[in-house]
Amino acid sequence: MPWSKFDCTYTAPTGGRQITYCDALREATDQAMVHDPRVFAIGLDADDRFGVFGSMRDLTHKERVLGTPISENAMTGVALGAALSGLRPIHIHLRVDFMLTAMDQIVNYVAKWQDMFGRQGKVPLVIRAIVGRGWGCGAQHSQTLHGWFAHIPGLKVVTPSTPYDAKGLLLASVADDSPVVFLEHRWLYKNTGAVPQELYTLPLGKANVLHRGDRLTVVANSLAAMHALTAIEQHDLDVELIDPRTIKPLDLDTITASVQRTGRLMVVDYDFPFGGFGAEVVAAVTERAFDSLRQPPVRLGFPDRGMPSSGVLERAYYPTPDRLAQAMTAMLLGEVVPS
């Protein structure tokens, strides 16, 4: 199936049809399955009437949507085996936390299968997972973990923040011949945006500049990118906001060039901080543009401990657009911002 002809690099259209992030994912899945008979979807509850929060609802090819037992580890191997035997599976997890029972398969098998044999084979496998908290969900139903997956060579990690990106990046992931971990934040599901009807793919590894500014570069992905955009717009801050879209491969050229202009870097990373994505961006920019930095870079994200349940604790644990705005303002004033 020729996938490449759909490549396009244009940024989101401003007008036209508005659909939700969830519907964008649904449309991408449907178009992928219609376009290419090798594409199928598999996952626990992937085929039930809830349709993975609606993202798998009413698909044209229901016969290619398979439910599974609670056997995430073997099912990841099953998806890999199918990818090595002529198909292009999309393996879906209702929450990233459930996917952790499959870490042997994801890290030892899926990620390694190309390198281990001298990169002679293709592994066209997409692992979709929904990340982020519900309501009082606590430590086992709220994680993000994109930085952790990005740590593993052999995995691409895609974290769309807009409906336009969700569709184009999911189609690009299905078209890719290497494994992709595709993480969707549940709080973005109802957001709407302009999304072209036709099938299109966005390049993996190309950042999107969500806001132009001259005095501070903020790097933020997924829900954090939307929160940062809200903060910048509501407070009219002179900030450049870069959404890397895919945290691996990471578009360091765009980020570095921006920091060289603004002289300041903040990474908003809604994930655990230690050894994470935020740390990686700060390290990489420091290596490349040390002389441009006028202030110590700042990381904002979660505390280094498991998520709480009580509303009071949740509100203290999670950053908000207001807290991001405060931190950005402080940084622009040259104040020390606590990470």
Next chain:
Amino acid sequence: MTRPHTINRERGLRLLRTMRTIRQASERIAALYPSNVMETPVHLCIGQEAVAAGVCHHLRDEDKLFLGHRTHGPALAKGLGLRPLFAELYGRSTGCSRGFGGSMHLFDPAHGLPGSSAIVGGSIALAVGAGLSAQLQRADFVGVAWFGDAATNAGVCYESLNFAALRKLPVLFVCEDNGYSNVMPKSAHSAHDIESLAKVFMPTVAVDGTDVLATFAAAGEALTAIRAGGGPRFLHCKTKRWMKHQGHEPCDLGVVDRDRDCPIQKLETFLRGSGLLQGAESTQIAQDIEREIDDAIAFAAASPFPTPELLEA
């Protein structure tokens, strides 16, 4: 298997040739191993040749065989050449995995070897995925999972058996039971006997895995049923490991009777008794194979090493 064996001469000689190739290649590896020309751990199949030959002689190139860490025997039986095998063991760019795999990670998709894995148990699931692919595409290839007795204790084995049975997938599970997990006997690692576990999910046959004709017959029946749409089958092959778990030294666990348990000797005795093998034929086969191994080693030793530029992301 109490039935008398029936086999024609051509089939008998081919099984003999495959088993001898595995044996002689393994013995050569063992002989060379102390010199460190092969910088990779090796799990040899000496004593277990009948399982590889008996099962793989029924497999086609399109059938996808997923192996674990003990690879050489079944990989050769499935069609991997001696040259790409030895070159891989020698860490050369002409190896079947271009020097990135080593003994435990062999790759030859043209012969239905999509890769092998050294994390015990996990590759069972990949074979089930191959079976799922065949079913969804209405193709007639089969997924084959190849694993040892200890792998049946891994959760992924249970999950895989369950899913293959649920969806009636075309998958053959081959348990090559040599009675040990490294030096740990089966009695210390399994509270189940393997057949009862497998029988919960699918028709299961136990066979003397040192008897190539019995293994060949049982594998044939299982694969015929699978190809006819009968769903998965489990083949439990009891065999003997003559070497230590890893490396070039003989097993020191004192359980092997090399005369009684030798799959090659058993087949030769049968073939001679049936008039299918005559005079010096066996010696001739052995000599031919020695020459092929000489050639493969010369090829490996003369091949270039992979270059470090290949390590770039």
